[in-house]
Amino acid sequence: MRRVGWLFLAVLLVLSMGSSVAARDTLIIAQGTDAVTLDAHHSTDSPTSTVTEHISETLFELTPEGEIVPLLADSFDVSEDGLVWDLHLKQGIQFHDGTPFNAEAVKYNIDRILDPDESVTFRFLLTEIIETEVVDEYTVRFVTEKPFAPILAHLTHTSISMQSPSAIEDYGEDYGDIVSIGTGPFEFSEWRRGSEVTLVRNENYWGEQPAYERLVFQAVPEGGARMMMVQSGDADVAVRVPPHDIERLEADQDVDIVMTPSLRTIYVAFNVTMEPFTDPLVRQAVNHAVDKEAIVEFILGGVGQPVDAPVAPDVFGHEPIKKYEYDPDRAMELLAEAGFEDGFETKLYSPSGRYMQDIQIAEAIQSMLADVNIDAEIVTLEWSTYLDVTGLPQEESEAPMLMLGWGTVTGDADYGLYALFHTSEHVPDGSNRSFYSNERVDQLLDEARTNPDEDFRREAYLEAMSLIMEEAPWLFLHVERQVTAVRSDVHGLVVHPAERLQAAGVTFE
Amino acid sequence: MSKYLIRRLIMILPVIIGVSLVVFFMVRAIPGDPAQALAGERADEETVAMIRARFGLDQPLPVQYWVFISNALQGDLGRSTRTRRPVAAEIAEMFPNTIKLATAAMAVAVVVGVSAGILSAVKKDTWVDNLSMFIALFGVSMPVFWLGLMLMLVFSVRLNWLPTAGMGTWAHFILPAITLGMSSAAIMARMTRSSMLEVLRQDYIRTARSKGLAEFRIVNKHALKNALIPVVTVLGLQFGTLLGGSVLTETVFAWPGIGRMMVESIMARDYPVVQGAVLTVSLTFIVMNLIVDVLYVYLDPAIKYD
């Protein structure tokens, strides 16, 4: 009996530890992975950007509604020829270390990102800028070689954040490791690698002060574990709810499920230079043979929507163009017309665990294609190999069909179309992995890139996307949706379509 | 003895150099490179070339190896291509976590394994013996990661008694330590049992018995010490195995240790981290073996090394 008593006590002890209520001066966010670096310029993934964007800020901001608004910038003028951009900065802002934020600081940051020795991954966002000048204390000038319409959209990218020049100079290679200094609402406090990053409120923030003191990002790779944490109150927010857990969590009164559109499109690229995908009829046939509605409903648990254009609905330039209805009979007709009434054998390359339910989607495509006599063998590779194999130049390319996703993080169709469909962007020079090439599309994309007129750009993108949809260099699948679990007493969390969380405005009930 | 020790110490160097060669060339034989892994879906050749140049990956392989090994001998393992942190710092942070976990697992293995082994030997051929040996066989037959998942399912998901993942309080240690320690416990149990049986057959035990000493005293005073000598060896070897085995356990429980770090670095083609971590683990393993051998001599004076 006494032993039972002890056991009971032990259980109680453990239970009480498990359910201790987090103090309300702290917000805990459970992400899938730890930050890779705290140097915003070198951030390449969403969990890292989510952390860094609370520390340092960009000149412009892409609102969740898709609008570009000034953040550290105040206003801008652009010259008539579209080559000279004068940015007027907000005044009186300081970095966390006291360094003043001014035109010098902006120039320092832009130069650092463009410095080849620094090898910033997202450097290409700014390579159109040939010169950065300090005009006066609060005015900085960018000069581009050609007119470059998406420049403001590019400046909203989190890796183009403004970080303290003196901190970067002082810490050198250790910047982003032991220190990270920006102008943002939170200051870096502590980083326990592999488990959590802690930020504390910036008491001198130029904008509205956060209502709570500490912001903690925990790394919890296992989806199920993240959900349990938010259910038990060990975390306030958990990202990437596994589709099949949604129903269960919705039944939990303490947890709200937040669904947010994403800018990420999932597709299967056909290698249009490889038989039989050289024939648009075959590509269209495959598009008709795959039931995207079913994939979204059953495999993604409703978390997504079949695409109607090559870019996601929230991207500037998007128009609903067309959907390839699920119609196996039509697919068979098209195949017969193309001379493949008996089908053919091919290979479907798929990453595993990179995108939501990617292997499951590949398996579904495989079995749907089997219905129209297309025998597609699935080849999964781990991610780095996958990038390597699908990035081979045309003459070495060996993947006839390959699944990928593309997040148009700048919210501008240029980012979502140019690198994927322009002839100059065939891998390995760019990201056009289907080797699609169409002169008219190239011309439209070039024009839309250099003409700042919004209406003109919309027109150009509409025409380009219509051509692309018709010629079908992709099997168009779906746009992902972000599902986030949030404790119901947490308000004001912004889940950004660019797959980041903004927690500065959070209040507790 | 000291001569033997010196000879063994000298032997470490070629083995470590060998390990460094193997890991250096093998990671580079994997398709894909750090630059591409960093650049992701969006890979343009210019960026990739830039990143390669930055980390010296555009140099000929023998040059890269020379730079790596000569720096490593001075304690500089380079910088991670992914996080840009010094590899030594990464290891200094993650390795202790793995050691802690392995130690906890070892404790589980020793407590459970040795007591089960002794019990089995003393109660030889009874149902106690059969049952514990059968359980021990299950212990070595289970996939570790599955055991981890099942424990998590029962104790975290269903009962909500213990945390699912991560490292914080002592409660975080329980499930990973049991998971990692299970197969070692099973091996220890079998080892202890057979070694104990052997000792119990020895003459001096028979003498003790004939003198009418209580069985408990015989086991405790006379048999145990001698029976545990081979167990100590196994213990040392198991510790090395645990370090390697932590890879899967750390993955299941999101433990911030060197095992998970190595897997993630292989996936990200983070060559410097893979190299540094493998060297560290190998060196630890070799040194552990050496200590075990020395300890063995110390415990059992009958063994002599020339």
Next chain:
Amino acid sequence: MWERIISRQTRDVWKRLFRRKSAVLGLAIIVGFLILAVLAPYLNLHSHIRGDFRMVLQAPQAGHWLGTDEMGRDLLSRMIWGSRISLTIGVISVIIGAAVGVPVGAISGYYGGKVDIIVQRFIDIMLAFPGILLAIILVSVLGVGLNNVMIAVGVVSIPKYARLVRGTVLQLKERDFVSAAKAIGRSDAAVVFRHIVPNCMGPILVQSTLLIASSILWAAGLSFLGLGAQPPTPEWGTILSRGRDYLMVAPHISTFPGIAIMLVVLGFNLLGDGLRDALDPLDPRT
């Protein structure tokens, strides 16, 4: 004459083996899975490839005795088809390991001297290298897929064979029958492979049986890390690993493959233990 002696020995071994209940149990488990593996095509199972979307993540029920997976496929049929794969992985990777490890160990032990020293250093290096990482790196180099998993797991077991065979050869080479063979002018190769290696067969057999068990576990571990079979291959480790995402809503997906792996591995471990005891009548454990 030799043959008669060997066959008598074999008979004795079998007899001793069958006297041990645990070994018989092990053998029974293995034979049971073997039968399932062979009969898989004739059992009138649900498709193990093609799922039914309306039946995703169903708990065990009549018609789907082990439930369904996230693609609506019958888990029982996937498990039965999977038994073919796991048994094959175990056997093939052990064959790969033995094919390299046995000759290397034999040569190293027989010739001694410099050859031995060099071989031993290589083995030291392989043993010092964390085994699972060696396997992970090998599969990454060769590419994800079952064949490469078998190669990787096989390579990892090479030093274990080499060690074992070397030790046995060292004991045997001083024996009379070896000197006799040398005296009548047999070549080294003949001595090693005709006279010495056959006499190592006992320990090799025991080792192989136990290694099949651990190879299956290793392969499952690689699958768990996403380096195993190509979908939709119903490999147990892969099913288990994918089931992780549904641990909350459909724990059966991860539970059953784990049990299957454990049973098969247990079978080989029991058999291996039994064989060891049967081959070595003086072992104190008998």
